[in-house]
Amino acid sequence: MRVTMFEKTSLTSLRQKLIDRQISPTELVQEYARRMQELNPALNALISWDTERALQTAAQADLSLPLGGLPIAIKDNICCLGEPARCASRMLENFVAPYDATSVSNLRAAGAIPFGRTNMDEFAMGSAGENSAYGATCNPVDKNHAPGGSSSGSAAAVAAGMIPAALGSDTGGSVRQPASHCGVVGLKPTYGRISRYGLVAFASSLDQIGTLTTCVDDAALLLQSLCGHDAMDSTSSRQPVPDFTAELHNGVRGVRIGLPKEYVSSGNAPEVQNALHTAVTTLKAQGAEICEISLPHAQAAVASYYIIACAEASSNLARYDGVRYGYRAEEKADTPGDLYARSRTEGFGEEVKRRIILGTYVLSGGYYDAYYARAQKVRALVARDFAQVFEDGVQLILGPVAPAPAPKLHATDMTPLQIYLADIYTVPANLAGLPAISVPTPQSGLPVGIQLLAPHFEEARLLRAAATLEQSWK
Amino acid sequence: MEPPRIDVAYIAELAKLELSDEERSRFTRDLEQVLAYVAQLEQWDTHDVPPMYHPLEVYDALRADTPGVSLSNEAALANAPQQTDGQFRVPKVVESAH
Numbered sequence: 001m002r003v004t005m006f007e008k009t010s011l012t013s014l015r016q017k018l019i020d021r022q023i024s025p026t027e028l029v030q031e032y033a034r035r036m037q038e039l040n041p042a043l044n045a046l047i048s049w050d051t052e053r054a055l056q057t058a059a060q061a062d063l064s065l066p067l068g069g070l071p072i073a074i075k076d077n078i079c080c081l082g083e084p085a086r087c088a089s090r091m092l093e094n095f096v097a098p099y100d101a102t103s104v105s106n107l108r109a110a111g112a113i114p115f116g117r118t119n120m121d122e123f124a125m126g127s128a129g130e131n132s133a134y135g136a137t138c139n140p141v142d143k144n145h146a147p148g149g150s151s152s153g154s155a156a157a158v159a160a161g162m163i164p165a166a167l168g169s170d171t172g173g174s175v176r177q178p179a180s181h182c183g184v185v186g187l188k189p190t191y192g193r194i195s196r197y198g199l200v201a202f203a204s205s206l207d208q209i210g211t212l213t214t215c216v217d218d219a220a221l222l223l224q225s226l227c228g229h230d231a232m233d234s235t236s237s238r239q240p241v242p243d244f245t246a247e248l249h250n251g252v253r254g255v256r257i258g259l260p261k262e263y264v265s266s267g268n269a270p271e272v273q274n275a276l277h278t279a280v281t282t283l284k285a286q287g288a289e290i291c292e293i294s295l296p297h298a299q300a301a302v303a304s305y306y307i308i309a310c311a312e313a314s315s316n317l318a319r320y321d322g323v324r325y326g327y328r329a330e331e332k333a334d335t336p337g338d339l340y341a342r343s344r345t346e347g348f349g350e351e352v353k354r355r356i357i358l359g360t361y362v363l364s365g366g367y368y369d370a371y372y373a374r375a376q377k378v379r380a381l382v383a384r385d386f387a388q389v390f391e392d393g394v395q396l397i398l399g400p401v402a403p404a405p406a407p408k409l410h411a412t413d414m415t416p417l418q419i420y421l422a423d424i425y426t427v428p429a430n431l432a433g434l435p436a437i438s439v440p441t442p443q444s445g446l447p448v449g450i451q452l453l454a455p456h457f458e459e460a461r462l463l464r465a466a467a468t469l470e471q472s473w474k
Numbered sequence: 475m476e477p478p479r480i481d482v483a484y485i486a487e488l489a490k491l492e493l494s495d496e497e498r499s500r501f502t503r504d505l506e507q508v509l510a511y512v513a514q515l516e517q518w519d520t521h522d523v524p525p526m527y528h529p530l531e532v533y534d535a536l537r538a539d540t541p542g543v544s545l546s547n548e549a550a551l552a553n554a555p556q557q558t559d560g561q562f563r564v565p566k567v568v569e570s571a572h
């Protein structure tokens with residue numbers, strides 16, 4: 001069942017309308033507030049939105065800035081001063097952010113208006129948008145299907161025209177996979193490109209903020225304002241920030257693009273195989289050179305990823321103890337230990353508990369070397385595969401985003417392991433820290449994205465190939 | 475291969491989580507399945523491979539040791555479930571003297 005959606009309008013075209021005075025920033029916020037009001041009851045893409053606050057920001061909008069007057073929704077795990085940051089968890093239901101994430105202050109400095117807190121899988125753990133204390137989000141293309149996750153609300157809201165663009169976070173595919181399932185563009189930049197300060201930590205060596213937009217131009221526009229070194233994040237990169245839009249429409253003539261033979265799997269749904277085939281044909285027609293490559297450790301990625309992600313999560317989420325912030329169990333506790341345990345037990349949802357337990361196990365005495373240390377070594381092998389391919393002259397890698405289009409909502413016959421295995425094509429970019437993007441392919445049914453990956457800090461090249469595909473498919 | 479055993483009750487205690495009997499048996503089943511799957515990591519030769527703790531090498535990440543602006547005491551306590559006299563309030567930690 002298709003939801004009546006609003007026309008998706010790009011940041012780039014809205015910016016022109018604002019500059020031409022066809023619409024004011026205030027009117028723009030009012031228009032999107034109206035759309036949220038109308039569509040959110042059906043989609044549950046936003047947990048909350050503060051129209052008053054957005055209108056106040058709109059009244060001072062400086063249209064000379066690159067994102068002047070443009071409303072952008074923020075995933076519920078990224079802090080905006082004075083607004084809730086719940087991570088879609090009961091644990092943080094009353095948390096109000098005491099500062100802006102650097103990504104958000106960068107957006108503000110570029111003139112944007114943060115507007116709307118998007119729904120997500122609790123603490124970014126999930127890939128269907130179902131693990132939310134605020135209820136599941138629906139896929140706007142078909143309400144009976146999941147939007148993907150964990151940036152479920154960001155992808156659904158952009159796809160439904162409820163907001164022109166949104167921030168998400170991507171630890172193992174959480175920007176790219178929902179983008180693929182909802183038919184929007186999802187960019188995960190290089191690890192360290194965008195500061196993680198103010199992003200609620202899930203797995204710190206894998207987490208990266210990304211964007212969900214209606215087109216590749218908007219991804220470039222947003223990235224330009226988001227990245228740069230930040231003293232508040234010791235892992236934030238000092239790499240120079242190029243002009244991501246300068247060569248965006250220069251095409252892919254002569255670019256060598258590798259197609260991993262491990263990714264052209266019989267395990268992929270026919271729609272996914274077709275999407276890959278279409279992308280290959282289009283890129284070839286545009287003058288790119290497509291070559292078969294091999295990533296010998298591709299099959300090891302999911303196992304390595306889940307050990308590392310859960311280990312880091314169990315450590316990061318140890319901070320939720322009901323003392324300094326977050327949920328505190330109401331029943332009187334006799335000792336601090338009781339207080340911690342009761343607060344965590346009542347505050348966390350099921351998948352979060354499952355991953356904390358797995359993470360605690362692999363870090364516990366006697367198992368650390370067998371699981372955690374080994375997973376980190378295999379991670380190095382996965383990363384070496386990519387380094388080798390790029391060293392051999394391949395400039396980009398093409399692959400699927402997910403093995404199948406969006407599953408039905410509440411498909412309860414899947415075990416956690418089966419759900420984790422569907423992340424096979426997205427987790428390698430996080431393990432290796434590479435930039436990657438999901439671009440929608442032409443489809444008549446459920447959306448299917450294809451993925452491009454680039455060497456570290458080569459987002460400009462990545463975006464250029466993505467823009468070429470998008471342009472060819474218009 | 476012997477299916478890996480995981481003592482979920484003990485691990486939950488370490489993680490400060492209280493599980494119902496139903497949760498404990500479900501998590502045991504789920505996690506044993508995951509652990510059986512990740513056992514495949516043994517098949518890769520990692521003999522001379524250093525563990526990769528971080529996706530990119532970052533050097534000299536420390537900033538100059540000069541005081542900056544921090545959250546005010548009030549802002550830091552604003553999300554506290556309970557507070558007293560400008561401090562976080564917790565249950566009594568030490569035993570009473572008898």
